[in-house]
Amino acid sequence: MRKLNWVIVATVLGLSLSGCGQGGTPSNPGDGEERPTYEVRDDVDLAGSPTWKGAQEQNSITIGVYHDQPGIGNLTAGAERPEGFDVEIATLVAGQLGFAPEDIEWVETVTANRETFLQQGNVDLIVAGYTINDERKKIIDFAGPYYTTGQDLMVSSDSDISGPDDLDGKTVCATVGGVPGQRMEEDHPEAELVTYDTVSKCVTDLQSGSVDAVTTDDAILRGYAAQSADELKVVGKPFSEDQYGIGLPKGDDELRGAVNDAVESAVENGSWTEAFEHTLGDSEGVKLPSVDRY
Secondary structure (H helix, E strand, C coil), X not given: CEECCCECCCCCCCCCCCECCECCCCCCCXXXXXXXXXXXXXXXXXCCCHHHHHHHHHCCEEEEECCEECCCEECCCCCXXXXXXXXXXXXXXXXXXXXCHHHEEEEECCHHHHHHHHHHCCCCEECCCCECCHHXXXXXXXXXXXXXXXXXXXXXXXXXXXXXXXXXXXXXXXXXXXXXXXXXXXXXXXXXXXXXCCHHHHHHHHHHCCCCEEXXXXXXXXXXXXXXXXXXXXXXXXXXXXXXXXXXXXXXXXXXXXXXXXXXXXXXHCHHHHXXXXXXXXXXXXXXXXXXXX
C-alpha cells in the first residue's frame, strides 16, 4: 500500500449546513490543516472495466470536478489544482482504484456538460455536485450516493425573500441543465428563470442586482455567501432532498461496483468524515451516505 501525505491550503469558508440532515458550523475548515491521507491500493485489477483499463494504460485517471463552487469544488487563483469536498471524495475513490493523487488529471466540468463528457470519454469519472435522477441514469451510471443535500435560495442581505413561495414576479438564476433550475420551472413557474453555465455567473448577477435570487444546493450557496457575508445570505430553508452521485460511463458495471465499494469503505473507516471536516467543517449531525447498488 502507498500513502501520501501532502498539504493543501483550503479556502477559508464559514459554512453552516442545515436541512436534509446537514448540521454544524465549520471553524475555518482546512485552514492550515494537513490534508487527510487516503490509502492508495496497489492490488487493484478491474480487467472487466474498459474505463479503468484505459486509465491504467495511461497511468492516470481523469476526473471532472467543478472549479467555481467554494467548499465543493473550487480552483483559486494560483492554485495547482481544485479543492473542496468533491475533490476529496474523488481523491479517496481514486486511491481505492489504484491511482495516487499525482496520477489524477483534474478536468473542469459545468452542469451542462457532465453527461456529454462521460459519453465522449473526456473524463473517467465526474464528482461535481451531480444529483442522481432517473433521467440521467438513462445515459450514464452513478455510484453512491456520497452526500445528501437540499435546494435553497441565496439572496441579497436586505432581501425579504424567505422561501420559494416569495418568488412570484422575481427573477431567479440557476445553472443550465441542472435539477434546481428544472425544479423552479416545474414547481414555481411564477418566477422568471435565468440560466448560465456556472453558478459564479449567477452570483455576479445577484451582486449587481440583475436577479433577485440564486438557487442551487445549499452547501454550494453557503460557500458563496461566506465569501460575501455583508452582501449575501442563504435563506436557510431547503425545499428538496437530493443525493450526489459519482458519474461514470454507462454500462461499466465493474467500475461502478468498485467505486461503490470505495464510498462504503470511506464511510466505515472514517475517511469520509475526515474529508467532510477538512472542507465543510463540523460533521456532527451530518447524515452519512448509504450506497444504492441499483
